[in-house]
Amino acid sequence: MTVRAELTVPDEVITPGDSLTAHLRVWNESRIVDAYRLTLIGPPADWPNTEAALGQLPVYPGNHEKINIPLTLPRHSDLPPGPLTFAVQVASVEDPLAVAVPEATLSVGEFHDLDMKPVRPRVGGALWSTNLILLENTGNATTTFRLHLAPEAPDAPLRTKLRRTRLALDAGEEARVGLSVRVTSPVPVGTAADWKLGVRGGWGDEEERTAEFVHRQRPILPKRAMKALIALTAVAVAAVALWLSPVGGKKPTVKTESNKGPSQVEAVQQAEKKAADEKKKQADDQKKQEEQAKKEKDEAGAPKKKPLDAVSLSTDSKAKKLTDEYTVPKGYRLVLKAVQITATGPATGSLVLRAGTQQLVTTPVTAPQSPSAMPPSLKAGEKISLLLNCPAPAGGGAPSPSVPPGPQPTDCMATAALTGDLIPLTGPNAEKETPPTGAPAPNPSSRS
Structure with a gap:
């Protein structure tokens, strides 16, 4: 059995940020009713708001069906101008070996920013x-x-x-x-x-x-420097006036010693030293205020410890979603406190929960068990993954008409609710990493 398909796009230049619609036609040249699984291949499969799995397209014998594929080009510098080729894989449900991969080429335009x-x-x-x-x-x-x-x-x-x-x-x-x-x-x-x-x-x-x-x-002379200069000038003028003032109506002479206190020279030196000390104290106070303001600004802008809000991993074999994962964000490490696992499915189904390279738990979907021990912490970029294994029952085939409606034995579902804290790696709010008390060492044999 062969599959015939055709993929077409508008013959015009598409500027990143704009949208277009690709058209896919699939012919059924067999004698039976068939359905075709459609999968987007190429760069558009990784674009935002685009899914690689396009679902199934049923086609009657001797007929063809058309499906529209909306695409939005991301406005990003990583998308260069010029031709961009992509394809759609068309696979028969009745005959898995019958596959067609039609291609189409977009003309990506330039944009400047x-x-x-x-x-x-x-x-x-x-x-x-x-x-x-x-x-x-x-x-x-x-x-x-x-x-x-x-x-x-x-x-x-x-x-x-x-x-x-x-x-x-x-x-x-x-x-x-x-x-x-x-x-x-x-x-x-x-x-x-x-x-x-x-x-x-x-x-x-x-x-x-x-x-x-x-x-x-800023002014050349700040207010504090101006006040200090005025004070020094006043001290100097007072010292000169005292130095030249007459004593007892006699001829002015320089006083070099006094039984009642220091000499005039020493008094001037003490006044100058006091003014210099006051200036230094003012400079030190200003420096401390600037350092305190900088510290408060750094602490206000630094990342803070926050709880892991409403994060859960879910899988569903009926929706063809057999794995789900959560990635620790950049600049943080995750201290995982608890994981609550719920699952449903046949006795043949099982699920695996991994944290980074460590396998936390492997359990059947009929009796899910949450892990009893958590890793000390997960680094930025490491992932927590939930993998669902839901094999089909022996014999296969369509369900018996006597089976009541609802989920079939091959339907499995699992959910893992995560609880923990995100702790900054750097900054004033960072915490030293310490393993939890009584936590067992990771078992190398449990790693995949």
Whole structure:
């Protein structure tokens, strides 16, 4: 028995992000009613909102049927422009050896886009500052981008300069461009002023992206330094006045020693030392405040410990879903506390629960058992898998008419509800990994 099928797509260029419909025709050239299992093969099977299994298509003898396959091209730099070939596997249910694999070719078009952001959202200085702009070509073709930097306020006392104003990036390529900001009208004393600067990245005639950051113009002499300078000046003036003042109407002379206290020179030195100590104390207090603010900011932005919310693995042989898995997210490790397993099916069915490379439990579906011991923790990227084995009963064939409606003996279902905590790997909220008390060591013989 042979299978004849034809796959067609629109004869036009499809831009990533747009949708199209592929058409599949299947002919039944046999003398019996047959159904055909349809499976999508090629890159479209991995695209979002697309499933590889397209189901079954029944066709009467001597006829043909048509099915529409909707496809949406992902708007991503990994999808290059040009021809893209894919196929659909058409397999007969009655004769598993009768298979056809028709192919079709899409014409993928170009698209251009740019992701742009500053390394530091705020910079500052009394005379100048520097920053970096991160660029990424998020289109699927090589593009030449134009860059422009300018303050938003026309009266801003700033002069800007970009190290590069034009650069070509391949699809998915990243680059960094340095920039400098110079203050044209410095402020000797006073309060700081914030000036917004905008970076525009453009290509083509009208397309462009923007990013912003702030330059804080500080005075040359901050308030604390100004107060310290005034205090030192007042001490110096008082010391000179005391040094030159007459004593008892006699000729002014320099006092070198006094029975009632230190000399005038020592008094001036003590006053200068006291002012210097006060300045140092103010600087230390400011440094501590800045360090405390940075610590609080880091702790607020750091990832935190969180529970594993509503995660369960489910399998169903009737839906042809024999395995399900959960992957520990990046930047975390998973401390698994408990697993509750429920299952139904015939006595021949069984299920296996794995955590990473460790096999936690193997149990029949008729009497499911939850694991009694958990691994210390699972690293980021490791998986918890539930595998269902539901073999057909001996003899096979269609069910007897006397069998009541409902799930047949070959139908198996299993669910594993996971309970645990996701703990950050780095940052102030990270915790040291310790094995649970009384947890047995993993048995190498139980690993698959």
